Amino acid sequence: MTPYSSLCDDFGVYVYLNTKMDLPSGRETVLHFFEGMRKMYPQMMDFERREGGEFVLEEDREQGSYRWVTLEARRLCAGFVNPPDLESADSLHEHILEVAPFHLDFNPLDCEALDVLFAFDFMYGGNHDEVVAEALGLNTTLESLLQMPGSRVINYEPSLMLALDEACRLQCRLSIETRTNAYQIRTGQFPDAPISVYFTVRQYWGRQPIKEFGDSYRNQRRLCQELVDSHVIPAIVRPLAQTIAAKQ
Incomplete structure (x- = not known):
């Protein structure tokens, strides 16, 4: 785990x-690329082209732990949901970054940016924005708004971006996505849905010293874990988990 x-x-x-x-x-080209992925990971058998035009290959989601790969017009995406360990996710991503340039005919000159992302989902059947505001708190200048009689929080999705180098080519972003709408708040009917915490380390390409996708991935993944462990877990993930647990 x-x-x-x-x-x-x-x-x-x-x-x-x-x-x-x-x-x-x-x-x-598309079938050749995805067939290669299926041979490497035989459980990746669910293939489709979605309405937006993107191609998707993934393992059975009902297993709880699964890999997926998506090919969009200008983006190649991959992920491992609930991996047994971080090394398993690394293996998937490093393999894709190694073989994709040959199968899909692109090179570092064509790369805009590489993103490495950690995602945390919390299932909650209630007002997502309210629980996020309660867990993370608001600064004192806004606290009085929450105390207004009859007021209810209908949107609270904090987001923060930081540059991690002098040239602003290496960046990180923290964002929280809630899934509550005004209708649910009016009716008091809240289905179980995930509150998502995303932490991304992005490397803009072209002027950075690292030239290989695999090397950049390893550097970004290391940074992502370090920043998540030092800041995101104690400041965001644990307070949110504790607040949700107290309400259930």
Whole structure:
């Protein structure tokens, strides 16, 4: 198990390679790429083309722990949801970053940015924005708004971006996504849905000293884990988990 499995309902490690030009979408190229992935990971058998045009190959989601790969017009995405350990997620991502340039005919010149993301999902059947505001708190200048008679929080999704180098080419982003709407608040009917905490380390390409996708992934994944362990877990994940647990 990863060190994060006990802190949330679902944990995932994802990678996104963003390109400047369109990626191939021809039948032969796409099938050849995904067939190679299926041979490497035989449980990846669910293949489809979605309404938006993206191609998806994934393992059975009902297993709880599963890999997925998505090919979009200008983005190659992959992830491991509830991996048995972080090394298993690394193995998937490093393999894709090694073989994809050859199968999909792109190179570092075409790369806009590489993202490495940790995702934490918390299932909660209530007002998501209210519980996030309660768990994380508001600064004193806004606290009085929450205390207004009859007021209810209908949107609270904190987001923060930081530059991690002088050139602002290496960045990190913390974001929280809630899934409560005004209708649910009016009716008091809240289905179980995930509150998501995302932490991303992005490397813009072209002027950084690291030239290989695999090397950049390993550096970004290391940074992601260090920052998550030092800041996101104690400041965001644990307070949110504790607040949700107290309400259930």
